[in-house]
Amino acid sequence: MELVCPAGSLPALEAALDHGADAVYIGFSDATNARNFGGLNFNDKNALRALERIRARGKKLFVAINTYAKPDSFTRWQGAVDRAAALSADAVILADIGLISYAREKHPNLALHLSVQASATSGPALEFYRQQFGVRRAVLPRVLSLRQVQQLAAASRVELEVFGFGSLCIMAEGRCHLSSYVTGESPNQNGVCSPARAVEWRNTASGLETRLNGVLIDHFAEHENAGYPTLCKGRFIVDGKRQHVLEEPTSLNSMALLPELKATGIQAIKLEGRQRSPAYVAQVVRTWREAIDAVLEPGTEFSVKDRWRKTLAKNSEGKQTTLGAYDRPWQ
Amino acid sequence: MRLALGPVQYYWQRTDINHFYETMLSTPLDSIYLGEVVCGKRHALRAPDWLELAQMLAQMLAEVSDKQIVLSTLTLLESNADLSWVRKICSNSKLLVEANDMSAVQLLSEARLPFACGPAVNIYNQHTLAYLMSLGMVRWTVPAEMNSRQLAAVLNACEKKPEVELFAYGHMPLAYSARCFTARHLGLDKDNCAYRCMEYPNGLPLESQEGEALFVINGIQTLSGKPLNLLHHFPQLCERGIDILRLSPQWQQMEQVIDAFDRARRGDLHPQLLPPGVDGYWCDHPGLELIARSGTGTPA
Numbered sequence: 029m030e031l032v033c034p035a036g037s038l039p040a041l042e043a044a045l046d047h048g049a050d051a052v053y054i055g056f057s058d059a060t061n062a063r064n065f066g067g068l069n070f071n072d073k074n075a076l077r078a079l080e081r082i083r084a085r086g087k088k089l090f091v092a093i094n095t096y097a098k099p100d101s102f103t104r105w106q107g108a109v110d111r112a113a114a115l116s117a118d119a120v121i122l123a124d125i126g127l128i129s130y131a132r133e134k135h136p137n138l139a140l141h142l143s144v145q146a147s148a149t150s151g152p153a154l155e156f157y158r159q160q161f162g163v164r165r166a167v168l169p170r171v172l173s174l175r176q177v178q179q180l181a182a183a184s185r186v187e188l189e190v191f192g193f194g195s196l197c198i199m200a201e202g203r204c205h206l207s208s209y210v211t212g213e214s215p216n217q218n219g220v221c222s223p224a225r226a227v228e229w230r231n232t233a234s235g236l237e238t239r240l241n242g243v244l245i246d247h248f249a250e251h252e253n254a255g256y257p258t259l260c261k262g263r264f265i266v267d268g269k270r271q272h273v274l275e276e277p278t279s280l281n282s283m284a285l286l287p288e289l290k291a292t293g294i295q296a297i298k299l300e301g302r303q304r305s306p307a308y309v310a311q312v313v314r315t316w317r318e319a320i321d322a323v324l325e326p327g328t329e330f331s332v333k334d335r336w337r338k339t340l341a342k343n344s345e346g347k348q349t350t351l352g353a354y355d356r357p358w359q
Numbered sequence: 360m361r362l363a364l365g366p367v368q369y370y371w372q373r374t375d376i377n378h379f380y381e382t383m384l385s386t387p388l389d390s391i392y393l394g395e396v397v398c399g400k401r402h403a404l405r406a407p408d409w410l411e412l413a414q415m416l417a418q419m420l421a422e423v424s425d426k427q428i429v430l431s432t433l434t435l436l437e438s439n440a441d442l443s444w445v446r447k448i449c450s451n452s453k454l455l456v457e458a459n460d461m462s463a464v465q466l467l468s469e470a471r472l473p474f475a476c477g478p479a480v481n482i483y484n485q486h487t488l489a490y491l492m493s494l495g496m497v498r499w500t501v502p503a504e505m506n507s508r509q510l511a512a513v514l515n516a517c518e519k520k521p522e523v524e525l526f527a528y529g530h531m532p533l534a535y536s537a538r539c540f541t542a543r544h545l546g547l548d549k550d551n552c553a554y555r556c557m558e559y560p561n562g563l564p565l566e567s568q569e570g571e572a573l574f575v576i577n578g579i580q581t582l583s584g585k586p587l588n589l590l591h592h593f594p595q596l597c598e599r600g601i602d603i604l605r606l607s608p609q610w611q612q613m614e615q616v617i618d619a620f621d622r623a624r625r626g627d628l629h630p631q632l633l634p635p636g637v638d639g640y641w642c643d644h645p646g647l648e649l650i651a652r653s654g655t656g657t658p659a
Binding site for chain 1: 435436441442460461462465479483484485486491504531535539564565567570571574576639640646647
């Protein structure tokens with residue numbers, strides 16, 4: 029079971045390698061990847077350095093080019109695939125059908141992984157990408173219950189990678205327009221959700237307000253922790269009730285399911301967080317390395333150690349974690 | 360310009376569904392989409408019932424008009440039951456099917472059947488469009504967040520163009536989740552939802568704490584809080600090479616919506632016949648904005 033770790037910078041990449049990553053995924057510094065944040069990601073020079081460090085440790089490099097290519101700048105997305113191929117990346121992580129087709133034709137030996145942004149949740153959907161393009165691995169959306177993951181894995185002819193830990197998208201990835209509805213920028217086309225330029229923190233007489241392009245996302249009393257204003261984690265009014273209508277600030281943590289995921293033949297666990305600091309990457313990667321080593325240890329019974337739980341909670345949104353959709357009652 | 364009635368997004372009672380489509384038969388629509396597109400748990404009509412209704416309508420229409428009936432598939436598939444629902448719809452060999460996810464695209468292209476792609480299939484550029492057309496796609500409904508300029512860029516770059524359909528009126532589907540938000544609001548979990556979304560034939564309005572209509576929750580789906588309304592832009596929509604405008608079913612006054620668009624295509628455009636709604640996406644703005652107000656057309 030491979031541990032696939034995020035890096036938004038060279039120091040984060042070093043941290044991932046130091047603490048037990050089997051593979052690290054990165055993106056280029058533009059809208060071609062789904063974590064297109066200022067000051068983050070890799071130019072060609074840094075990508076080359078990343079590759080050297082990864083090769084020196086005998087690990088793998090994946091390049092995420094997982095947004096949908098815009099009609100008037102398709103060549104930028106093609107260029108990103110060419111750059112990843114020139115680096116001899118171990119795989120590219122793609123979502124756009126036109127781009128996957130390009131990658132297959134132009135670079136027949138480049139391994140293709142299907143991004144979570146492609147939202148493939150069924151056997152036939154996975155088969156589509158395998159038959160058409162020879163996609164080798166797919167990252168499953170965070171919308172399936174454990175039983176559904178197991179059913180899918182039993183029939184799948186592509187390797188499956190699932191999310192282990194990190195920010196929780198509660199909507200099917202690649203099919204959420206909430207951010208563009210309010211801000212004009214979307215994960216699909218711009219690689220951002222709730223972009224920082226649209227965020228406003230406003231101190232008022234009755235407490236702190238967070239706004240996104242002027243829209244009130246939440247209002248915090250003095251004793252409350254204010255979170256980054258993403259639309260699916262705001263407090264809104266339905267039927268006169270003020271609540272977290274969609275979801276509370278929380279992170280996904282599937283560590284408790286590692287034995288089941290291993291038994292069902294899941295090939296890789298993905299950690300989210302290219303936008304996070306090297307310190308975050310170090311702590312989360314180390315914790316998951318220990319857990320995966322423990323679950324792979326023959327003849328021992330796996331349980332989530334208190335120490336691991338605490339470290340992950342500390343690194344979570346709202347200091348809490350959830351099994352998310354893996355756990356049917358959450359749905 | 361042709362007019363299409365999109366699939367019903369909400370959970371309506373069977374008698375209401377039947378009555379609704381009966382009413383729609385006498386409107387000047389050119390295409391009618393039918394089928395459950397949101398939640399595979401909704402059982403007032405299951406796959407065989409939708410097939411039966413669609414085939415019955417098609418038969419009735421065959422004798423009197425050239426209205427087309429299209430079957431729509433589920434958007435987010437999770438369970439084997441969802442997949443078997445989609446298989447049933449796709450294995451109908453008589454009516455065109457609108458694929459709302461790649462499972463349906465795979466089943467239809469394997470069966471060498473022509474298919475339409477709904478707005479939740481991510482076709483954002485000419486290369487993806489051409490690829491899917493090579494597999495049998497004949498009609499494309501443009502993703503909600505695509506703007507006028509982008510659509511022009513795609514169509515200008517196309518050697519071969521499919522029929523192009525644009526969502527032009529109604530609350531826009533914006534997101535799909537594993538979680539049922541209606542059940543959550545009512546303190547229920549999805550497995551014990553008691554199908555309570557049926558109590559909200561227009562969905563449940565979600566407002567900001569300042570009372571701004573932001574979204575509508577509809578089971579696992581989130582819709583725009585205000586309806587999209589592109590009636591104002593009608594002249595430009597014709598110039599853009601759009602073949603079909605999609606009007607999304609609403610519980611009341613659907614005939615008025617159809618009538619306003621039908622008048623427009625007969626040269627009698629009156630934007631004030633409908634509430635203003637929003638048009639931000641089309642004008643390259645955030646989707647919730649209203650750009651073209653009374654007395655103005657599409658901004659350059």
